[in-house]
Amino acid sequence: MTRLFPPLVTLVLILGAWQFATGPGGLPSYLLPAPWPVAWAIWDGLVGGAFWPHLGFTLTATLTGFAIGSVSAILVGALVAESRLFERFVYPYLVAIQAMPKVALAPLILVWFGFGLASKVVLVALICFFPLLVNTITGIRGADRDLVEMARSFSRSPAFVFLHVKLPAAAPGIMAGLQIGIVLALIGAIVGEFVASDRGVGYLIGSATVNMNVTAMFAGVLVLAAVGMAGSAIIRALHRRVVFWEADPRLPPPSEG
Amino acid sequence: MTPALALDDVGFGFPGRKVLEGVSFAIAPGEFVVVLGPSGGGKSTLLRLVAGLLEPSSGQLRIAGAEVRGPRRDVGMVFQKPTLLPWRTALDNVLLPAGFSRGASATERARAQELLAAVGLPDAASLYPAQLSGGMAQRVGLARMLLHDPDLLLLDEPFAALDAMTRERMTLLLQELWLSRPRAALFVTHSIPEALLLADRVIVLAGRPGRIQVDWRVDLPRPRRPETMADPAFNEMALALRREFDLVAA
Numbered sequence: 372m373t374r375l376f377p378p379l380v381t382l383v384l385i386l387g388a389w390q391f392a393t394g395p396g397g398l399p400s401y402l403l404p405a406p407w408p409v410a411w412a413i414w415d416g417l418v419g420g421a422f423w424p425h426l427g428f429t430l431t432a433t434l435t436g437f438a439i440g441s442v443s444a445i446l447v448g449a450l451v452a453e454s455r456l457f458e459r460f461v462y463p464y465l466v467a468i469q470a471m472p473k474v475a476l477a478p479l480i481l482v483w484f485g486f487g488l489a490s491k492v493v494l495v496a497l498i499c500f501f502p503l504l505v506n507t508i509t510g511i512r513g514a515d516r517d518l519v520e521m522a523r524s525f526s527r528s529p530a531f532v533f534l535h536v537k538l539p540a541a542a543p544g545i546m547a548g549l550q551i552g553i554v555l556a557l558i559g560a561i562v563g564e565f566v567a568s569d570r571g572v573g574y575l576i577g578s579a580t581v582n583m584n585v586t587a588m589f590a591g592v593l594v595l596a597a598v599g600m601a602g603s604a605i606i607r608a609l610h611r612r613v614v615f616w617e618a619d620p621r622l623p624p625p626s627e628g
Numbered sequence: 629m630t631p632a633l634a635l636d637d638v639g640f641g642f643p644g645r646k647v648l649e650g651v652s653f654a655i656a657p658g659e660f661v662v663v664l665g666p667s668g669g670g671k672s673t674l675l676r677l678v679a680g681l682l683e684p685s686s687g688q689l690r691i692a693g694a695e696v697r698g699p700r701r702d703v704g705m706v707f708q709k710p711t712l713l714p715w716r717t718a719l720d721n722v723l724l725p726a727g728f729s730r731g732a733s734a735t736e737r738a739r740a741q742e743l744l745a746a747v748g749l750p751d752a753a754s755l756y757p758a759q760l761s762g763g764m765a766q767r768v769g770l771a772r773m774l775l776h777d778p779d780l781l782l783l784d785e786p787f788a789a790l791d792a793m794t795r796e797r798m799t800l801l802l803q804e805l806w807l808s809r810p811r812a813a814l815f816v817t818h819s820i821p822e823a824l825l826l827a828d829r830v831i832v833l834a835g836r837p838g839r840i841q842v843d844w845r846v847d848l849p850r851p852r853r854p855e856t857m858a859d860p861a862f863n864e865m866a867l868a869l870r871r872e873f874d875l876v877a878a
């Protein structure tokens with residue numbers, strides 16, 4: 372309770388300032404809408420149901436792309452970290468692509484994959500792939516050499532060493548990569564929807580811009596903020612569960628299968 | 629009788645640096661050999677060669693008559709750092725050589741429990757390494773070494789990071805475990821008292837590259853106790869080793 376109190380005070384202050392700024396003598400509503408119309412627009416969109424298809428589209432694109440991008444990043448990362456050959460032939464290109472702003476590819480991806488869901492998924496997957504890839508590689512490479520040697524000295528196979536020594540050692544880095552990835556995934560989906568789409572929260576914001584409907588823009592942005600925060604919170608909770616030995620060593624882990 | 633371990637003119641170097649040269653000695657089954665030497669003298673390298681983690685650049689290593697080609701199931705090792713997997717319980721760490729609880733047989737699981745009790749941790753099975761003190765972690769390490777009842781024990785300064793009291797207690801525990809079934813052991817340390825509490829034979833490894841400087845029998849009666857350190861024979865030997873050590877370290 373006491374932990375929630377300070378941020379709540381801040382929230383009330385911000386809402387107060389916002390209300391004041393839009394009050395008499397303040398900013399005109401076509402630049403900054405008052406809090407209540409925005410809250411109403413969100414409420415109306417959610418209860419009236421107009422938001423849901425768009426939110427559903429954005430969530431589908433975000434989560435599908437995130438899943439595809441993350442799984443491939445962990446697989447490719449494991450390959451690069453474990454195989455010298457793969458590293459020599461492929462890694463330089465991965466680094467080069469990593470340095471490129473992926474959103475710049477959005478128009479091209481739309482041309483290739485169409486204006487529907489597929490192009491958003493591809494863009495999202497591409498965007499959250501690289502940070503996780505790098506984290507996976509450094510995590511696996513960074514596994515304690517003494518632990519690896521210990522396992523080898525007890526005749527454990529390379530597969531065992533990878534699965535039970537290197538991969539768990541990389542888990543904190545992988546979880547951090549997922550944390551970055553989920554935020555980037557949402558950005559990717561919205562950018563994709565901005566560029567060309569007839570659905571999604573990004574599309575809603577985009578079309579509101581065309582109509583100069585600032586209230587609807589605010590509503591869309593706040594809904595996205597909530598989605599982003601929820602995604603982050605879920606990954607954080609997952610992080611604590613997966614990497615239990617780092618979170619609080621005195622606590623036993625959640626029961627294991 | 630075939631020696632449990634035999635080194636014949638073993639040499640080893642890392643690129644641009646010779647670490648060991650002309651190392652020859654043998655350990656009889658049931659014989660406890662301690663290797664003493666200064667830091668960076670190649671002691672860990674020697675153990676890695678015996679463990680099959682490194683290949684010698686020259687010479688031969690044989691365990692029970694067979695050339696060392698890689699890690700073997702009948703060799704157990706303890707390291708200077710506890711090297712427990714932080715994401716596994718104490719019991720699973722002891723069972724690592726068998727593939728954890730899931731991969732282990734019922735016999736192996738029962739033995740792991742017995743070993744935890746034998747090293748003084750009867751209630752630690754479900755604890756995680758972060759919940760263990762340094763001494764407890766090394767006890768788990770000892771139990772893990774013994775899981776497959778190896779015929780050759782390799783210990784690389786296992787107690788060096790512990791406080792003096794814990795260290796002495798662990799040394800005596802190791803002696804007790806070894807006395808319950810004497811087997812060939814190669815124990816690395818740079819503590820002379822620790823060496824004399826444990827050894828049937830002390831080898832001093834020093835120089836650059838490292839060579840064997842001294843190979844002495846230690847004929848103190850067993851079990852050795854803290855009081856053994858007050859024995860004149862113990863002190864005489866300690867002093868003599870000290871002199872050799874200073875000589876080669878200088």
Ligand SMILES: Nc1ncnc2c1ncn2[C@@H]1O[C@H](COP(=O)(O)OP(=O)(O)O)[C@@H](O)[C@H]1O
Nearest residue numbers: 642645647665666667668669670671672673674
């Ligand atoms: N992986 C390695 N690569 C290069 N040199 C090494 C490596 N491991 C150890 N050395 C060197 O070999 C020498 C012997 O090391 P080590 O066997 O660990 O000595 P000790 O265990 O007696 O302290 C040291 O000088 C060390 O710097």
Ligand SMILES: [Mg+2]
Nearest residue numbers: 671672673784
């Ligand atoms: Mg060493």
